[in-house]
Amino acid sequence: MTVNDIKNILKAQVLCEGESLDNQVHTACGSDMMSDVLAFVKDQSVLLTGLVNSQVVRTAEMMDMVCIVFVRGKQPDQTIVDLAQERGIAVLTTPYRMFTACGLLYENGLKGGCDI
Amino acid sequence: MAENIKLEYIVPGDDFTRAGEASSEVKSMLKKLGLSSSVVRKVAIAMYEGEINMVIHGGGGKINVEISPEKVDMILADQGPGIPNIDLAMQEGWSTAPDEVRNLGFGAGMGLPNMKKYSDEMKIESQVGKGTTVYMTVLVS
Numbered sequence A: 001m002t003v004n005d006i007k008n009i010l011k012a013q014v015l016c017e018g019e020s021l022d023n024q025v026h027t028a029c030g031s032d033m034m035s036d037v038l039a040f041v042k043d044q045s046v047l048l049t050g051l052v053n054s055q056v057v058r059t060a061e062m063m064d065m066v067c068i069v070f071v072r073g074k075q076p077d078q079t080i081v082d083l084a085q086e087r088g089i090a091v092l093t094t095p096y097r098m099f100t101a102c103g104l105l106y107e108n109g110l111k112g113g114c115d116i
Numbered sequence B: 001m002a003e004n005i006k007l008e009y010i011v012p013g014d015d016f017t018r019a020g021e022a023s024s025e026v027k028s029m030l031k032k033l034g035l036s037s038s039v040v041r042k043v044a045i046a047m048y049e050g051e052i053n054m055v056i057h058g059g060g061g062k063i064n065v066e067i068s069p070e071k072v073d074m075i076l077a078d079q080g081p082g083i084p085n086i087d088l089a090m091q092e093g094w095s096t097a098p099d100e101v102r103n104l105g106f107g108a109g110m111g112l113p114n115m116k117k118y119s120d121e122m123k124i125e126s127q128v129g130k131g132t133t134v135y136m137t138v139l140v141s
Helices: A002-008 A032-040 A054-062 A078-086 A098-107 B022-030 B037-056 B111-118
Strands: A013-016 A027-031 A046-049 A067-071 A090-093 B005-012 B059-068 B071-078 B121-127 B130-138
Touching: A002 A067, A002 A090, A013 A078, A027 A098, A032 A054, A032 B037, A032 B059, A032 B111, A046 A054, A046 A098, A054 A067, A054 A078, A054 B022, A054 B037, A078 A090, B005 B022, B005 B037, B022 B037, B022 B059, B037 B059, B037 B071, B037 B111, B037 B130, B111 B121, B111 B130
Parallel strands: A027 A046, A046 A067, A067 A090
Antiparallel strands: A013 A090, B005 B059, B059 B071, B071 B130, B121 B130
């Protein structure tokens, strides 16, 4: 799946393209707690969140993620978008709620990457 | 790398939006130096967690980083309230972060355990009322 596929599946608006909308992504995670993302996420390349602040971008950056999806139609301010673009991270916003957004992506083949 | 690279950052304690700038710069530098992606990520996460802690708990402080061909050393020093019980603070899920910090997405009690997980060596020195210094090392080879 590509970032562009995520855009289409989630009927999302692209706020910045990051490195490329054609970047391939294989796994994702959804969380509003950046502490947990830093502690539990391994090689996921997409972060879905309802939290809107600059530390979402910083967290994604430290984890080498390529795409952030803000759920529930949340609109980050321009400084957050600019920071993400500077770091090569695509930013999308989807009207879907967290559970539905994660479910739609999972249904379309994007996995969590954390088998137990 | 002819000589070790030494970097120093002042972390402001009152600006949450700027937390992570130092870690971001160090991450970019390590990538440019051609270190392996796993080493770069270990340093980035360990330092970022420490930097966030300095802002949340320590009222800001100073970070010194030394990069050598063998290892990356990080020293994070604040003059905050100190940690009364380091063993307790190291337990996953233990947090003294107030609700406003949790609302910002942090304070789950994973910071210090995560710093230990991502660094190869870690030592904490803390004195109540005086501050905390965290020493972390990530081995390059």
